[in-house]
Each structure stands twice: as structure tokens, then as C-alpha cells.
Amino acid sequence: MAVRYRFRRFGEGDDFDDVDAEDLLGRLVDDLLEDGDLEGALDRLLREGFETEAGEHVEGLTELLDRSRRRRRELEAQADPSGELERYREWLEHVESLEATGLEGLLEEAEASGDERRREVTRDLVDQRRMQRDLMSERFTDRLGEYREYEFVSAEAREEYERLMAELERDVLDTYFRQSKEFLGRPDPAELARLREMMDALSTMIEQDRRGEPLDPSFEEFMGRFGDYFPGAQSLEDVVAMMAERAAAAEAMFNSLSADQQSELRALMDQLLGDLDLGFSLTRLTANLREATPQIDWNRAHRLRGDGGSFARSADALEQLGQLRQLEDFLGRADPAQGLPEVDVEAIRRHLGDDPARHVERLQRALRALRESGFVERNGRRLELSAKGVRQVGQLALRALFARLRDTPELTGHASATLARGGDREETSTPWEPGAPVTLHLGHTLYNALVRQGPGTPVRLHPDDFEVEEYEALRRSATVFAIDLSLSMAMRGNLVPAKKMVLALTQLIASRFPRDYVAVVGFGERAVELRIEDIPSLTIDYNYGTNLQHALALSRHLLRNERGERQVVVVTDGEPTAHLTATGEPFFAWPPVRETLDKTMAEVVRCTRAGITINTFALDIERSQFPFVEQIARVNGGRLFYTDVDDLGAYVLDDFVTHRRAV
Incomplete structure (x- = not known):
């Protein structure tokens, strides 16, 4: 396989170890293949976080939730x-x-x-x-x-x-009025009058906005007169949010007290605001704010256990508690992939610090890259791998298998598992990848360079311009992968490696031997042809039975019109326990009855007579079952491999590459 490198300009705020779409998809593969649920796998990754290749831990949403809850407890201990x-x-x-x-x-x-x-x-x-x-x-x-x-x-x-x-x-x-602290100092009649004027103007604007009327005063006029109360506000919505969060914090302060204490404090506040001639204006504004902000919980209460402090200090803490609760609503959503883009990174930074904000930014960037990559698509309400995503999963699995062959020489007699170049030259070409043989298709390479730089000489070539000639194998072959989907495959942890192997090999065939025929059959109680794009979401057959007879019959049918070398690659972890009756209905028995074994062997004979090779990969198979799979090899002449689940993909890859070169 060619080694791939990615280069990009490093800019301010970038992280060398950021996770891109391919990296994120690679981290999802095992979980995705386990139960076929891409959205579930993505949600679990976002919740749990992950380790980067550099060994840095990226916190998931669950850890960020824990941080927020700890911060809430700290704030509750500051207010009373x-x-x-x-x-x-x-x-x-x-x-x-x-x-x-x-x-x-x-x-x-x-x-x-x-x-x-x-x-x-x-x-x-x-x-x-x-x-x-x-x-x-x-x-x-x-x-x-x-x-x-x-x-x-x-x-x-x-x-x-x-x-x-x-x-x-x-x-x-x-x-x-938290924003008024630096202006009011000791209550001053002029400033109190200005504060009252601000509340009345804001109430009027909210009421006008609700009725769809032009604002009078306009937002610009309002900010020109009262902008010092609302630093950073860019719109009426910003002003309303600032005031509403503070007013809701005051309400939460009341709600967090006992009934008697609440009554006493409300009476005190009402009395003082009335004495300051602010009571009516504040009551009107609070009512408007409530109606304008249905997303704010105005009835929330907290268990405050601090050691005193001013009412304003309690309101400060309660305002932060309200904002943290809103953050937690996003962080704790049942569908993290939907909620994550809506998380306010600056709010995370403000309440939890720079490191948590950085973790959220990296999760958001990775999720955005995955969506923009074309690897996933939305099918109704369900998130699924696209055809491009399935190919990418196969490519990732193939790289991993080649790496295992390279790093584990005892699995193969070959020094490296590279594909030999041989055969007749095709009329097609493909973009060159670093590490691949450089047999340039001159016409396509020059065309790419001219498109990139425009007409004129000299033509300056860039590695991105290179296209290399493709070679057709001397003889084509046809392969059907028959994968056991019985319950035992999942119980023993064999299904995920089998799916990765199929994705890797089908990707290899599609990219290196595009003229070859390849199909996939899954068998449990019955056998069925599978689309390659459905393999990631494939799950086991919960009906009892390992119907190898039907799988071989269906594979033979799929190969009936193919020429050249034809093979069925069987991956199973047990002997046949089911067959189809004369009426086409499945029959299951455990232990397997003689009729099941005879019908399965009869299908082996039919494949043999048709010139179809059956290569069997037996996973963690019990010794008592050796005779049957060995009999398949003796009758058919195919190869038999006893392997554990960790080596399955490498064994199949090595066997395929070795014999595909030889044909």
C-alpha cells in the first residue's frame, strides 16, 4: 500500500494533532462494526472522548459535564x-x-x-x-x-x-442590574432616573418587537443612550438575554429559600425598589423578559449552602448556575452529534476555563470535518455511511491488515505484502500516491499540469499532477465472501473482524483489480447476498442456524456466469447446523443431524464440479468440528486455515494477494 501524507498550512489556533475526518472515522470503525449503528458509535465517541496519535486525551462530553457539575457545586457553596x-x-x-x-x-x-x-x-x-x-x-x-x-x-x-x-x-x-455596579456606587437620584428610563425604553422595545412594529427608540438610539449598561451587546436579543439572565437569577435566589424566607426577602426587595421608585418599571420589564425568553427556566431553584455574602453575590452565582444548566442541557443531550454544534464555546471558556473550551472546539471541528468529508449522509432521521464512507472504512481496514502483515512476519512467508505490477497495460490511469510505482501516463499528467497552471511553457509538474498507468492482471478472478452471521460469531467477538476483513478485501479488489468480480453472502438460518455498502451496519441473524449449504448454493449461483479463477472464501466459527428443505424452508438442529451435513457436502461437490474453489477460514473452531471443515478441503481441494480472530484479516489478505498474483 502506498504511504499517504497530508500537508497543510499551519495557522494561528491550529493544533498539529487535531483529528480530521479520516482519523475520526477510523476511531469509529470498531464500534460501528460492532452493532452497525453509526449514530450510536459517533455519540459514544463524542461522550467518551479519545486519545490522539500524539497521546493527548481529548475530553468527551461526559467529562465536560462532570466539570460543569463540579463547578455548580462550587458556586452553590458560595451563595446563601x-x-x-x-x-x-x-x-x-x-x-x-x-x-x-x-x-x-x-x-x-x-x-x-x-x-x-x-x-x-x-x-x-x-x-x-x-x-x-x-x-x-x-x-x-x-x-x-x-x-x-x-x-x-x-x-x-x-x-x-x-x-x-x-x-x-x-x-x-x-x-x-449587575451592569450598573460601576455607575451607581451609592444610589444617586439622577442615575436612578436614568435606570428607570432605560427599563421603560427596553420594555417598550420588547413590546413593539412582539407586535412586529418598528422599534422606537431604535436599537441604535437605545444603545447610544444606555449602551454602558450592556457592554458587547450587538442586538436587541443580546440586551434581552443579559437582562433576562440576571432577572432569572434573582428569581432563582427567591426560589432557593424556604417559603418564609422567600416571602420576607421579596417583601424587602419590593419595599426598597418601591422607595427608589423603580418597582413599577422593574415589574413591567420582568414580565416582558419572561415572555421574550421561553428558553430560560424562570422557576429554577438551587440548593445553596454558602456562608453568606451579598444578595448581588448570590445573584452572580445563580446567574452562572443558570448558564451552566443551559450548557449541561446541550452537553447532556441524548443525541450529542446534534447538540455539540450548538454548544457555546465562549460560555464554556467563561465558566470552565480554556482547556475545556479547547476540547469542545476540537470535537466540533472533527465533527464538522466528518460531515463535510462526504463519508456520512443523513437517510431520513438516521445517520449512515455514504458509499464513499464505506470505501474509506475498507481502506482503513486494508491499511491495518497490511501493517499487521508487515509487523508480524510469522503470519506470512512474504517479506512485504505489496502487490506486484504485471499484466497488460490498461487504457485507464489513476492519481499517483507517494510510495506507489511511478509509471506515468504522460498525456493525463501533462493535461493536469496545464489545467493547474494554464497554457505556456515550460510546463512545470507538481506531484499532484501525476497520473500513473493501470495494469490489468493477466487473468481475471471472481470471489464470493461467505460470512457466518450466526449468533456465536457475535458472542465470540468474531463478527467485527470478519466485517473488517470483507471491507478491506473488497476495497483492495475494487482499487487494484477493478475488472474482478466480487460479491458478499451472509448466512445464518438462511443465506442472502449483501450489498457492500450495507456491511458496516450488518448485524447477526438472531434466528438459530449456520446454513453453509444455502451459502454455498447462493455463491455458486452468483459465480455461474463468471470466467477465470472462481473462489468462495468461507469465514465461520462452527459446523453446519441448518439446511434448506425441499420446500425451501430452513431446518435447524443441534447437534447437527446427518441430513444437514450430507446436504452441505453435496453442495461442496457441486461447487467442485463447477470449478469453484472453496477456501475456508475456521475461527476458534472446536477440535470436534475439525473433521467437517477438513473434509471440505479434501473434497474441494481448497485451502483450510485455522486462525484466531486477531489474525483473520491478515491470513485472508495474504492468501488472496499470494494466489491473486499467481493466477
């Missing part, structure tokens, strides 16, 4: 809005403690002053403040708001309350 709610509650209790201390201090000063009027006024003031506080709600959120109307006696308590409210307001705003 219930802890933050408790922190604010304790902060308010601290404010109340400062105020109580201030009231006590004020009363003590008045008592110590000796001024009765001062004592009386102070007692009235302290009693009034205490009564006012006693009448406040026990509910934290209500109590927090009621202090807005309370006149603090303690300056320290008043300052602490102002700090509490300032931080809480920033936290609430940052929870819903």
Missing part, C-alpha cells in the same frame, strides 16, 4: 441569601441596640442634671421613642422601613442605619 438576610437583620438589631443605649444615656444625663424640667421633657421623649419602637412591626422588612420615619436620638445609631440602608439599596440594585 438567607445568611445575608440574617446579617441585615442582625445589623438592624445592632442599630436598635445603639438607639436603646442612646436613650438610656440621654435619660441618665437628664436625671443627673438636677433640672426637673429637663428630666420631665427627657422622660416624655424617651417614653415616646420607646413606645414608637414598641409599636413597630415584628417583621424585619416592615420594621426596617418604619425606621425611615423614626427620629433617632443616638447620632451613632442614625449613622449606622444610614450605612445599613445605603448598602442594602446598593445590594438590591446590584442584584437586578
Whole structure:
């Protein structure tokens, strides 16, 4: 076989060991031939990943899913809005403690002053403040708001309350408007008004878009005024996605709490947003975002187990958790080959890092190359090998068999398993491959060079221009491969090597001996002629029986009009256990009855009289079955090989090449 080399320009972002379509197909072959399901084999490869020829592991989707789940657990351990709610509650209790201390201090000063009027006024003031506080709600959120109307006696308590409210307001705003952090700092009336204007404009645009109306303001006008809130947004869809993911994260924060905690936090948020005059605008916008993003799960909840942190920090974590869940929906799809192209590589990079993103990119490139190669095609909803793909599988199997012959000299007496060139020259030519004999077809080679470079002299030849003459073998031959499809072939692991052997040999015959006749017969309970393109998806016959009699009869029928050397190559792992009756119905018996053996041997005799050679390759056959296959060889004069499954292809290839040269 000619050695093949591939050259390409190396560019930025390329990997020397990237997997191309041929490499990917080669990794699919064994799994594909096992059960004939190309889509299943491809899905398993994409899920499990693989090793490159350089020894680098390319992670599959299952490993990437595991990475994402680990990252989710890390994020869940960083968020705890219930802890933050408790922190604010304790902060308010601290404010109340400062105020109580201030009231006590004020009363003590008045008592110590000796001024009765001062004592009386102070007692009235302290009693009034205490009564006012006693009448406040026990509910934290209500109590927090009621202090807005309370006149603090303690300056320290008043300052602490102002700090509490300032931080809480920033936290609430940052929870819903992550993009606003750097602009808002402490809530500023002008910036709050601008934020409200942005929400109203965005709601209007979403509603107009839903009705199919022109946008007013236009997207460009909107971004000109509010683009600093949405860095990187290129469309209204981008803006909606940014806002929706953040709003959904806030909803997930509520949903992740107990019913009581959720009620309390919602009340707190509503109160603060209402105080900031943002409540109506945000409610309207959230409703529009929900309707515009049906793909987002607005009702999701997470098991948060962090150690506190701000509401905004929880929202940050929950936003990432939502995006990770969407990634996992793609990574975990039942049909990875369909879902993989839709995976957002930049989202993988953002959440999981550069290495996982690189793995996904390589899987996507390999899958895209496979689809663009023409090796596969879609038949309805089913992904199948094309005729080109079947030929490529045969070529891959053939290379592997030649390599095994080269590396395992004990399998053959030949120094190398190359094909000799001999015979009459054909009128046809074929593109030259590195390593093949250079017997140039001058006319075709010069024509290719002129097509490539255009008219003019001198004509400069390039290796891609070379076409070599093909030679016809001195005598043609006809071969039928008869493959045992009984249940034992699959149970013993013999079916896949047998299919690889057939694909390799049919590819060899098609490429090197194009005038030869080749056919394939599969036999179990019955025998049937197989199309070569159906062999990769071929499975066993689940009906009981090894009907060699029918297989030989069908092979003889297929060879009836062929001239020259004719042979049937039988690959089996057991003795005949079935035959066709006079009515054409299959008969099975185990152990085999005399009638089955007699009818099978009668067919051997018919093949022999017709000049058809039967060469038998017995796989892992039991010694008790030796007499029958040996009797076939004695009666027919064909060759008999006892081989294990690992050597089957090499034995058949060596025998075929040796005797095909000799004819």
C-alpha cells in the first residue's frame, strides 16, 4: 500500500494533532462494526472522548459535564441569601441596640442634671421613642422601613442605619442590574432616573418587537443612550438575554429559600425598589423578559449552602448556575452529534476555563470535518455511511491488515505484502500516491499540469499532477465472501473482524483489480447476498442456524456466469447446523443431524464440479468440528486455515494477494 501524507498550512489556533475526518472515522470503525449503528458509535465517541496519535486525551462530553457539575457545586457553596438576610437583620438589631443605649444615656444625663424640667421633657421623649419602637412591626422588612420615619436620638445609631440602608439599596440594585455596579456606587437620584428610563425604553422595545412594529427608540438610539449598561451587546436579543439572565437569577435566589424566607426577602426587595421608585418599571420589564425568553427556566431553584455574602453575590452565582444548566442541557443531550454544534464555546471558556473550551472546539471541528468529508449522509432521521464512507472504512481496514502483515512476519512467508505490477497495460490511469510505482501516463499528467497552471511553457509538474498507468492482471478472478452471521460469531467477538476483513478485501479488489468480480453472502438460518455498502451496519441473524449449504448454493449461483479463477472464501466459527428443505424452508438442529451435513457436502461437490474453489477460514473452531471443515478441503481441494480472530484479516489478505498474483 502506498504511504499517504497530508500537508497543510499551519495557522494561528491550529493544533498539529487535531483529528480530521479520516482519523475520526477510523476511531469509529470498531464500534460501528460492532452493532452497525453509526449514530450510536459517533455519540459514544463524542461522550467518551479519545486519545490522539500524539497521546493527548481529548475530553468527551461526559467529562465536560462532570466539570460543569463540579463547578455548580462550587458556586452553590458560595451563595446563601438567607445568611445575608440574617446579617441585615442582625445589623438592624445592632442599630436598635445603639438607639436603646442612646436613650438610656440621654435619660441618665437628664436625671443627673438636677433640672426637673429637663428630666420631665427627657422622660416624655424617651417614653415616646420607646413606645414608637414598641409599636413597630415584628417583621424585619416592615420594621426596617418604619425606621425611615423614626427620629433617632443616638447620632451613632442614625449613622449606622444610614450605612445599613445605603448598602442594602446598593445590594438590591446590584442584584437586578449587575451592569450598573460601576455607575451607581451609592444610589444617586439622577442615575436612578436614568435606570428607570432605560427599563421603560427596553420594555417598550420588547413590546413593539412582539407586535412586529418598528422599534422606537431604535436599537441604535437605545444603545447610544444606555449602551454602558450592556457592554458587547450587538442586538436587541443580546440586551434581552443579559437582562433576562440576571432577572432569572434573582428569581432563582427567591426560589432557593424556604417559603418564609422567600416571602420576607421579596417583601424587602419590593419595599426598597418601591422607595427608589423603580418597582413599577422593574415589574413591567420582568414580565416582558419572561415572555421574550421561553428558553430560560424562570422557576429554577438551587440548593445553596454558602456562608453568606451579598444578595448581588448570590445573584452572580445563580446567574452562572443558570448558564451552566443551559450548557449541561446541550452537553447532556441524548443525541450529542446534534447538540455539540450548538454548544457555546465562549460560555464554556467563561465558566470552565480554556482547556475545556479547547476540547469542545476540537470535537466540533472533527465533527464538522466528518460531515463535510462526504463519508456520512443523513437517510431520513438516521445517520449512515455514504458509499464513499464505506470505501474509506475498507481502506482503513486494508491499511491495518497490511501493517499487521508487515509487523508480524510469522503470519506470512512474504517479506512485504505489496502487490506486484504485471499484466497488460490498461487504457485507464489513476492519481499517483507517494510510495506507489511511478509509471506515468504522460498525456493525463501533462493535461493536469496545464489545467493547474494554464497554457505556456515550460510546463512545470507538481506531484499532484501525476497520473500513473493501470495494469490489468493477466487473468481475471471472481470471489464470493461467505460470512457466518450466526449468533456465536457475535458472542465470540468474531463478527467485527470478519466485517473488517470483507471491507478491506473488497476495497483492495475494487482499487487494484477493478475488472474482478466480487460479491458478499451472509448466512445464518438462511443465506442472502449483501450489498457492500450495507456491511458496516450488518448485524447477526438472531434466528438459530449456520446454513453453509444455502451459502454455498447462493455463491455458486452468483459465480455461474463468471470466467477465470472462481473462489468462495468461507469465514465461520462452527459446523453446519441448518439446511434448506425441499420446500425451501430452513431446518435447524443441534447437534447437527446427518441430513444437514450430507446436504452441505453435496453442495461442496457441486461447487467442485463447477470449478469453484472453496477456501475456508475456521475461527476458534472446536477440535470436534475439525473433521467437517477438513473434509471440505479434501473434497474441494481448497485451502483450510485455522486462525484466531486477531489474525483473520491478515491470513485472508495474504492468501488472496499470494494466489491473486499467481493466477
